[in-house]
Structures are given as C-alpha cells and as structure tokens.
Amino acid sequence: MALYNRVNGKILKEKMAMVSTNRTTISFYKYHHILDPKEFRDELYKGLESLEVLGRIYIATEGINAQISVPEEHFDRFKKYLYSISFLNHVRLNLAVQDNGKSFFKLKILVRKKIVADGLDDSTFDVTNTGIHVNAREFNALADDKDTIIVDMRNHYESEVGHFKNAICPNVDTFREELQIVEDIMTDRKDKKLLMYCTGGIRCEKASAWMKHLGFKNVFQLDGGIIEYARQTKEQGIESKFIGKNFVFDERLGERITEDIIAVCHQCGKPCDDHTNCKNDGCHLLFIQCKECREKFEGCCSEACREILTMPVEKQKEIRKGINKGRQVFKKGRSENIQFKADASKKTSA
Numbered sequence: 001m002a003l004y005n006r007v008n009g010k011i012l013k014e015k016m017a018m019v020s021t022n023r024t025t026i027s028f029y030k031y032h033h034i035l036d037p038k039e040f041r042d043e044l045y046k047g048l049e050s051l052e053v054l055g056r057i058y059i060a061t062e063g064i065n066a067q068i069s070v071p072e073e074h075f076d077r078f079k080k081y082l083y084s085i086s087f088l089n090h091v092r093l094n095l096a097v098q099d100n101g102k103s104f105f106k107l108k109i110l111v112r113k114k115i116v117a118d119g120l121d122d123s124t125f126d127v128t129n130t131g132i133h134v135n136a137r138e139f140n141a142l143a144d145d146k147d148t149i150i151v152d153m154r155n156h157y158e159s160e161v162g163h164f165k166n167a168i169c170p171n172v173d174t175f176r177e178e179l180q181i182v183e184d185i186m187t188d189r190k191d192k193k194l195l196m197y198c199t200g201g202i203r204c205e206k207a208s209a210w211m212k213h214l215g216f217k218n219v220f221q222l223d224g225g226i227i228e229y230a231r232q233t234k235e236q237g238i239e240s241k242f243i244g245k246n247f248v249f250d251e252r253l254g255e256r257i258t259e260d261i262i263a264v265c266h267q268c269g270k271p272c273d274d275h276t277n278c279k280n281d282g283c284h285l286l287f288i289q290c291k292e293c294r295e296k297f298e299g300c301c302s303e304a305c306r307e308i309l310t311m312p313v314e315k316q317k318e319i320r321k322g323i324n325k326g327r328q329v330f331k332k333g334r335s336e337n338i339q340f341k342a343d344a345s346k347k348t349s350a
Contacts, residue, residue: 022072023054025096025103025250027227029115029202031063031127032087037111044085045109051078054104056249058115062122064088065115065202067250069103094200094227096248096255097234103250118206119176124213131196131208131219136232139222142195143241149189151182153198153207154247157286160342161254161263161273162226162244164197175203179210190216197222197229199246230257245273253286262342265290267297269340280305282320287338302337 034040041059048068055068070078083089096103134142142148143166150167152159155178159169170181186194194216196204204221211219222229226246233240243260247253253275265272265288272290279299287301300306308316 021101023069023099023101023103024072024075025067025069025099025101025252027067027094027096027200028088028091029063029065029200029205030088030091031115031205034059034061034063037061041109041111045107047081048078048109049107051081053078054107056104057109058112059109060112060115062127063115067104067248068107069101069250092224092228094224095231096252097227097230097246097257098252098255100252103248103252105251116175116202116206118179118203118210120179120206120210125209126213127206127209129209129212130205131194131212131221133223134195134220135223136229136236137238139195139197139229140239140241142193142220145193147191148193148195149186150195150197151185153178153182153196153203157275158199158247161275161288162242162246162257162260163262165241165243167197175207178203179207182207182211183214186211186216191218193218193220195220195222198225199248200225200227226257227255230255247275263288264340264342265293266301266338266340267293278302278305280308280316282308282316285337305337 037059044057044059051074052071053068053074055066057064057066057068079093082091143150143164150164152163152167152169153175155173155175156169156171159167163169168185170178172178172181182194182196186192194211196207196219198204201222201224204225208219208221226242229242230240230246232238240258243258244262245254245256248255254273261271261273263273264270267289270290270292272288274288274290275286276289276294276299278285278287278301280301283301283305285301289297289299289301297303297306298309300309308319311319
C-alpha cells in the first residue's frame with residue numbers, strides 16, 4: 001500500500017467541504033526516544049489511514065507531535081489503537097475547543113530531526129526534568145501572585161489574537177528566539193515564579209526543562225496548554241484569564257476562547273482576529289483580514305496580489321515560476337503589505 005497521499009491538495013479540500021461526516025480534532029505529543037523514526041512512521045501511517053485519520057504528525061528520535069482529526073464513528077477504535085503503542089498508552093488527547101470537523105483534509109506524517117524546532121542540544125540537559133505542571137485553577141492562583149511572571153511561549157502571530165492577562169508576549173517568529181528572550185527576561189529574576197504557557201503544552205515541556213537546567217527553581221507550566229485550560233474553565237465554571245482566540249495550526253486557524261477581540265484587520269485597522277492565507281498562490285501570506293477587506297481584496301493581502309489573481313491560471317504560474325513561496329505562510333504578518341497590526345508584546349495586561 002502507498003504510505004503517502006499523492007492527491008492534489010485543492011481536490012482534497014473541495015472533497016472535505018462536501019463531506020458531512022462528523023470528525024473530532026485532536027492534538028497530542030510525547031517526548032520519547034524512538035530508535036527508528038522511519039519504521040515507526042510507516043507503521044503509524046498504516047494504522048491511522050485504516051481509521052480514516054487526517055492531519056499532520058511529526059516523528060523524530062525525541063518523540064511525536066500530532067494534530068489530527070478522527071471520524072467520530074472511529075474514535076474509540078482510534079484510542080484503542082493509539083494506546084496499544086506502549087509509550088503512547090494513556091497519552092493525553094487535547095480535544096478542540098471549537099470544531100467544525102474540517103481542520104485537516106489529508107494525512108501527512110513526516111520524519112524530522114525535532115518534533116519542535118528549538119535549537120537546543122538535548123544531550124546537554126535532562127529533557128524529562130520539567131517544571132511543575134499546573135491545571136486551570138492552579139494557573140489562575142499563580143497568575144494572581146505578584147511574584148509570578150507569566151510568559152507566552154508562542155510566536156507573535158499567535159499571541160496577537162489571544163493571550164493571558166498580564167502575560168509577557170515576546171515579539172518573535174520562532175520558538176528558538178523565544179527561549180533566548182525568556183532566558184534574558186529571567187536573568188535577574190531567579191527568585192520569581194516563572195509561569196509558561198503555549199497552545200497544547202509541547203513547547204513548555206521543553207522550555208521548562210531548559211530553564212531548570214539554567215538554574216531557575218520556580219518553574220511552572222500550564223498542563224495541556226491553552227486547549228486544556230479552556231476546557232477546564234468551561235467545565236468547572238471558573239474565570240478565564242485567557243482572552244481572545246487561540247491560534248491553531250490547521251485549516252481553522254483559530255479557536256475562540258472568549259468574545260474579546262484584541263487584534264485588528266491588517267488592511268483597514270478595524271477590530272478583527274480572523275486569520276487567512278492570501279489567495280494568490282505566489283504569495284500565500286498568513287494575515288488578519290476582516291469580512292469587508294476580504295470582499296474588497298478578494299481574499300488577497302494586497303491590490304497587487306488581487307490583480308494577479310484575476311489573471312489566467314497559466315499567466316499566474318508563469319509569474320511565480322522558480323519562486324518558492326510555500327513557506328510564506330510562516331512569515332505570519334512580517335510583510336510590507338501589512339498596514340495595521342496590534343502588538344501583543346505591549347499588551348501585558350487586559
């Protein structure tokens with residue numbers, strides 16, 4: 001059997017839009033030493049494809065990082081299969097807060113050097129010696145403590161649309177940059193409590209171990225990240241100190257946690273927190289765009305891109321020939337076409 005999906009992505013998206021099957025969006029991760037990532041990857045692909053699982057999974061010698069969607073009718077079988085893998089037995093599954101079942105349209109499992117690019121040499125410290133994991137209530141109690149420093153361990157485009165009150169939100173593009181900034185922030189504050197959070201917990205898992213390695217004693221991390229925090233606050237009826245949207249790395253691009261809109265449309269400046277990708281395949285920039293600007297620019301980030309979009313398909317291909325903009329989605333608002341931008345790094349309170 002083929003161990004890769006070779007169907008055109010646009011065709012798969014169109015197919016997914018027409019399907020009415022209920023699906024559950026899930027994320028999970030586990031740091032674990034995998035001897036043969038390629039062999040594990042192939043076996044996992046066969047197991048998940050048989051259950052009609054879609055999504056994106058990274059495998060490395062250090063573990064697994066997964067964001068997937070599972071048909072509701074196969075959910076129990078999926079859990080049984082996943083938990084049959086010894087190191088994944090009873091791994092926490094973070095279920096989406098807002099789920100339309102359209103988060104992914106194909107299964108993609110990649111072998112990488114790291115499950116999260118961090119620039120660290122794992123042989124130099126104990127990656128299992130992590131900070132203290134805290135739940136939603138414990139997080140809130142720590143957040144109210146004047147001796148606590150809350151740091152958002154995500155990138156600028158994530159914190160721009162949603163973050164915790166009073167959190168420091170570094171204006172960075174990568175997790176690697178984030179680690180250095182947090183180290184700098186805490187250098188003269190080793191007596192303070194460092195409370196970190198991210199989307200689902202994976203970045204904090206590594207970051208907390210690194211900070212402890214550097215000598216910081218009072219290191220805490222939000223267990224299960226924002227996704228689990230939102231679930232607990234809703235179930236338990238407690239205050240959400242997170243405001244706005246939680247950015248997610250799938251077709252949805254965001255889950256609403258509270259009704260607060262703390263970002264602005266990058267084209268007109270009006271309150272908005274809806275991310276989109278520029279419709280011009282030669283650009284594909286990820287940016288925030290309101291409904292009115294989406295109509296005006298036809299889903300593009302600029303007038304120039306809109307004009308290209310009106311050209312015949314062959315002409316568009318000719319213009320972008322030899323230019324690889326596939327990774328432009330990760331530029332995340334660092335573009336001259338962005339006229340307005342809310343700086344979350346300056347929003348340390350709300």
